Amino acid sequence: MPSKSDPAPAITWNSQLGTMLAVAGSAVGFGNFLRFPGLAAQYGGGAFMIAYFSAFLLLGVPLCWVEWAIGRRSGVLGGHSCASAFMLISHSSVWKYLGIAGVLAPLGIGMYYMYLEGWTLGYCWSTATGALNLHDSAEFADFFARFTGSHADGAAYSGASSLPYFFGIAILANLYLLYRGITRGIEWFCKWSVPVLLITALVILVRVLTLGTPDATHPYRNVDQGLGYMWNPSKTVLMVEGKTVEMIPVAATEQQASQIYRRVQQDFPGKQVVREHISLIRGLMNPDLWITAAGQIFFSLSIGFGTVLTYASYVARRKDIALVSLTANAANEAVEVGLAGMMIVPAAVSLLGVAAAADASTFGLGFNVLPEVFAAMPGGRIFGTLFFGLLFLAAVTSSISILQPTMAFLEEFWRLTRTQSVVMAGLIIIVGAFAVSWYTGEGMMALSTLDFWMGTMCLYLISALYLVLFRAVWGTRNGIRELGRGSRIPLPRGLGFVINWITPTILLIIFGSWLYKNIFQSTSEHIHNLLDGKPGALLPMAWMLIIYIFMTFVVHTSRRFHKRPAKLTPPTP
């Protein structure tokens, strides 16, 4: 329990707007701009959006409220990291060891997130200087391989790539903002960077929507077709080897549709072209669509990252958290659906065609397709620079939040000062991030390994722990009372039922299906890579294990939170 002689003074946010912007900035990242548009288009706008908004209301909002309530209660009791929060609320030492996962996972994610920030900064620079003014897909793919060193381990450090410089700048920028602290660093940065991000996205959106039909030789490559591909609940697509390569326009006659079909056959000689109709009802009957939509909500809102819990712990006891959480979630959705959903796919379709936008992976869309889109766009150099600058800002607002739980952990369990914590967290991050940037061969093995174990599996586990703690240990009624303290909105009546039954069920289904897909249906390559002892998979995970042992040691030997805290007094309404 914090006492008056406690050397660490209570830190709180300066304003509720600052808190909201910091949390929204933390949630807005690569997933909003690159992952969501691809998924929505792939599953056919309408059906996907029904599943998406259902998951937002039944999984996203309740889980965020759970995390906010746990975080604020913990902050009042003097704990700011997941480990201390779990112990303070459960009164059990076992929970503080479980809570280490909530510090370790964001740290692992931060290691590759900073590397990706280096990419965005490098692409921003290269677009501005004209180095990305290339001509065809092969040239853009070659630039990507040379810049990131993806063709061999250690290639990024061979002297041919400028990535190490941008990577270094990204790390220093993050550590500097963390050193400045919660109010002068994170809150200050988010207060100007999130509005700048929104304005930049709006400027790019206006440019994309005014593209019209950029190439008269391809009359079906236009903004209307792009918006249709993104949002139409029913559409007819042409597929080759399971990949969408073209969409039949709604207004096309049967003769025009046959012409498009023949042209695709000519483009893919000797391969079977399948005409497939995607409809709203058929989409809604597809369980994959529901699981994917729920998964997108889960990752987009940064659920289970531990960052919301840490941010919430700096909110004063009688301040509102329910409305701030909902506003941050709404801001994240507005960027994802309202801006990215209108921007990325229409731009790619109108300049490069449906095949470029369809089935592209997150990184494929961001670093191969979009640079080509900007190269083909009138004024693309300016808008490309703005876009990659925007991505960099979105990534930095996320990564500083990702590292804050580690800072809080080191400060409270090891009694380090902020400077000492920054140095310590910096050393841990630099070693891990260096491994990620070195082992880039075999499909960015180190990055994908950390993303699989830390960025996916750990997040499901931590979210499950939140729900167990909230429901079975703390008590849903106590948790909701905490959420309602100082709230400026009335909480929904059935919230307890949703948190007790609906949210855990959805979480169980998406986690279960993920486990089934990666372990039971076919063993994931990430598990094989570890079992085969590949250094690209083994070394980053060994580093995570060392950090886990170190954190367990710190928690075990720390004189803080080593005793069972006094029983919590029931919160007064």
Added chain:
Amino acid sequence: MTLAGLITMILSIGFVWGLLTLCVCRLLREPANAPTRKKAKS
């Protein structure tokens, strides 16, 4: 783009921007339980 697509787009974007506008307006309003200045004793 079909009419159904247009409706989906408007509903989706309207929902998220509408929710955000409502939340921000509420957030910027003076809190209902803000301490009021006590009347001076006569």
